Amino acid sequence: MGTTLLRKVWDAHTVRRLANGQTQLFIGLHLIHEVTSPQAFDMLRARGATVAFPERTVATVDHIVPTRDQRRPFIDVMAEEMLSSLERNCREHRIRMLDLSSGLQGIVHVIGPELALTQPAMTIACGDSHTSTHGAFGAIAFGIGTSQVRDVLASQCLAMDPLKVRRITVTGRLQPGVYAKDVILEIIRRLGVKGGVGYAYEYGGDAIERMSMDERMTICNMSIEGGARVGYVNPDETTFTYLRGRPFAPVGDDFDRACRWWSSMASDPGAAYDDEVTLEAASIQPTVTWGINPGQSIAVGERIPAAGDQEALEFMGFRPGEPLKGTKIDVAFVGSCTNGRLSDLREAARIVSGHHVAAHVKALVVPGSQSVRAAAEREGLDRVFTDAGFEWRGAGCSMCLAMNPDRLEGREVCASSSNRNFKGRQGSPTGRTLLMSPAMVAAAAIAGEVVDVREFAAAEATLGR
Amino acid sequence: MAVERLSEIRGTALPVRGDDIDTDRIIPARFLKAVSFDGLEAHLFEDDRREADGRGGVPHPASNPAYAGAAIMLVQSNFGCGSSREHAPQAIRRRGIRAVLGQSFSEIFFGNSVALGMPCPTASRDTLAALIETVEADPATEVTIDLRSMRVNAAGQAYEISLPPAAREAFLDGSWDATGLLLEHFDDVRAVAKRLPYVTQAW
Numbered sequence: 001m002g003t004t005l006l007r008k009v010w011d012a013h014t015v016r017r018l019a020n021g022q023t024q025l026f027i028g029l030h031l032i033h034e035v036t037s038p039q040a041f042d043m044l045r046a047r048g049a050t051v052a053f054p055e056r057t058v059a060t061v062d063h064i065v066p067t068r069d070q071r072r073p074f075i076d077v078m079a080e081e082m083l084s085s086l087e088r089n090c091r092e093h094r095i096r097m098l099d100l101s102s103g104l105q106g107i108v109h110v111i112g113p114e115l116a117l118t119q120p121a122m123t124i125a126c127g128d129s130h131t132s133t134h135g136a137f138g139a140i141a142f143g144i145g146t147s148q149v150r151d152v153l154a155s156q157c158l159a160m161d162p163l164k165v166r167r168i169t170v171t172g173r174l175q176p177g178v179y180a181k182d183v184i185l186e187i188i189r190r191l192g193v194k195g196g197v198g199y200a201y202e203y204g205g206d207a208i209e210r211m212s213m214d215e216r217m218t219i220c221n222m223s224i225e226g227g228a229r230v231g232y233v234n235p236d237e238t239t240f241t242y243l244r245g246r247p248f249a250p251v252g253d254d255f256d257r258a259c260r261w262w263s264s265m266a267s268d269p270g271a272a273y274d275d276e277v278t279l280e281a282a283s284i285q286p287t288v289t290w291g292i293n294p295g296q297s298i299a300v301g302e303r304i305p306a307a308g309d310q311e312a313l314e315f316m317g318f319r320p321g322e323p324l325k326g327t328k329i330d331v332a333f334v335g336s337c338t339n340g341r342l343s344d345l346r347e348a349a350r351i352v353s354g355h356h357v358a359a360h361v362k363a364l365v366v367p368g369s370q371s372v373r374a375a376a377e378r379e380g381l382d383r384v385f386t387d388a389g390f391e392w393r394g395a396g397c398s399m400c401l402a403m404n405p406d407r408l409e410g411r412e413v414c415a416s417s418s419n420r421n422f423k424g425r426q427g428s429p430t431g432r433t434l435l436m437s438p439a440m441v442a443a444a445a446i447a448g449e450v451v452d453v454r455e456f457a458a459a460e461a462t463l464g465r
Numbered sequence: 466m467a468v469e470r471l472s473e474i475r476g477t478a479l480p481v482r483g484d485d486i487d488t489d490r491i492i493p494a495r496f497l498k499a500v501s502f503d504g505l506e507a508h509l510f511e512d513d514r515r516e517a518d519g520r521g522g523v524p525h526p527a528s529n530p531a532y533a534g535a536a537i538m539l540v541q542s543n544f545g546c547g548s549s550r551e552h553a554p555q556a557i558r559r560r561g562i563r564a565v566l567g568q569s570f571s572e573i574f575f576g577n578s579v580a581l582g583m584p585c586p587t588a589s590r591d592t593l594a595a596l597i598e599t600v601e602a603d604p605a606t607e608v609t610i611d612l613r614s615m616r617v618n619a620a621g622q623a624y625e626i627s628l629p630p631a632a633r634e635a636f637l638d639g640s641w642d643a644t645g646l647l648l649e650h651f652d653d654v655r656a657v658a659k660r661l662p663y664v665t666q667a668w
């Protein structure tokens with residue numbers, strides 16, 4: 001019987017079985033940022049330990065960076081202290097730091113892949129739950145807590161419970177105007193926000209195989225919102241083509257040899273899964289969340305469910321049976337590690353081109369990394385956005401969460417390309433988030449309300465995949 | 466690292482009703498802006514508390530002085546979902562809570578709590594409902610979680626609880642010093658690194 005990628009990667013990285021039944025797993029790449037690492041370095045110091053493999057950890061700064069004025073010292077003294085503390089720790093322990101002046105800084109889950117630090121068949125850990133993003137390359141990547149960041153620093157290892165694998169097959173073609181974001185929102189809606197607890201999600205099927213790496217990252221990114229700590233796609237030609245020539249990828253003959261190893265680590269045909277689920281791509285609609293967790297979503301043309309969770313309805317101010325389309329928005333946010341990559345900005349730019357943001361809407365585009373920002377500017381996307389009345393910002397997490405100056409005020413409603421619509425997530429305790437694809441955010445920004453991007457008049461001519 | 470054995474947690478309880486309470490609600494992101502965990506407990510459930518307390522009806526349990534000295538927190542299903550932030554269990558632990566009993570927990574929250582020495586056993590939905598009702602009716606009720614017999618006792622009633630064997634043993638023999646454990650056979654760690662082509666670059 002065939003073996004899954006999860007099992008192969010797991011076995012290749014197993015140091016030993018621990019007495020308690022857990023596996024001691026070697027971590028191939030450790031990514032750190034300013035929020036969850038300072039306490040870990042303190043714990044390390046408190047035990048008098050050092051960093052075991054400093055060359056296997058890479059740091060960047062993303063959560064707290066202001067996206068408008070990035071001059072140092074930051075105006076926010078706490079943000080400045082967090083960044084300085086990370087810089088100090090990296091210097092002291094000889095860890096590579098991709099800081100604001102490097103030209104390579106950005107959201108940790110955007111820069112790992114684009115620099116090819118992320119590679120197939122690696123184990124990757126980061127003190128951030130969206131580490132599942134890196135699974136798009138066929139890596140086993142997961143979020144960890146601060147004590148575990150300490151453990152990886154000290155030993156390059158983690159004690160892990162075994163994971164089951166659920167194969168999620170998406171077959172057929174997506175309709176025009178339907179994106180990877182809609183696919184993952186649909187998966188979470190069907191399987192629930194805790195359906196993936198104890199599982200790694202393996203995404204496959206021809207719809208996934210046709211997807212670009214950016215799209216695969218969007219899918220894997222939100223695995224955690226479905227309760228799965230790990231989500232992955234088997235590495236293939238798309239993966240290898242993406243990686244070739246990037247800064248940390250193997251070069252020359254090494255690259256070809258690497259491809260052979262990576263291919264050998266993919267799930268075998270006929271591998272046994274603990275569970276299997278199949279979705280028809282053609283049945284997926286542009287999807288929008290109406291509630292306070294990412295599973296509370298509907299197709300944009302549907303009405304708010306009659307049996308909707310009371311707490312969510314109350315918080316969001318929706319009545320059962322009400323259409324979602326036509327909901328006024330106050331803020332439009334394109335960005336985050338889910339949808340802050342170049343292809344996301346291109347899609348959004350296609351929609352807004354030649355239009356203007358509705359008068360009552362504040363709209364911003366925040367590239368996921370400095371490289372994404374530079375590439376977008378080379379294509380003139382920044383002009384498309386600013387001409388349409390969007391703000392064009394520096395790279396960072398921005399309005400995905402409230403740790404920098406970008407945040408909602410009061411009960412504002414935000415059309416957001418990010419990944420979490422939890423109460424208070426975007427900075428205001430009463431602020432409301434509607435998750436959707438970047439194209440849908442762009443259309444909402446122009447219309448001033450939730451619209452179906454497929455019906456969005458000017459978009460029609462340019463849509464199509 | 467504290468390597469204290471933990472087999473029984475006894476004290477009053479803090480009941481927090483609701484499924485899918487995520488870490489953004491346990492500790493809103495704006496309070497993560499610090500380089501240490503000190504003082505986090507002051508902001509535990511801050512936004513939920515403000516919302517509930519502001520309504521003027523029943524205050525949020527975390528604001529209710531009747532539950533002030535609680536050692537055990539009672540929650541419902543999928544508690545601690547969302548962000549991986551260890552700040553969430555840290556804020557709970559720093560408030561004096563030594564165990565959280567719930568119907569289910571997110572994996573990352575559960576792991577982070579074990580790392581702090583704060584067990585998160587689970588019990589059935591009915592058990593949690595009964596316990597929460599008992600404690601709400603009388604906040605002085607003493608609740609005992611026993612990791613040896615895998616029972617929780619309150620007001621003369623005993624209920625079954627469960628905890629994965631790995632976590633249970635870690636508490637019973639005080640061996641949750643994960644770092645120490647991982648460093649025990651460091652030669653084996655080096656051996657694994659030496660056979661991974663991306664580490665050696667010998668593709």
Ligand code: SF4
Nearest residue numbers: 130336337397400401
């Ligand atoms: S963009 Fe959002 S989800 Fe992604 S790492 Fe930053 S804060 Fe986390």
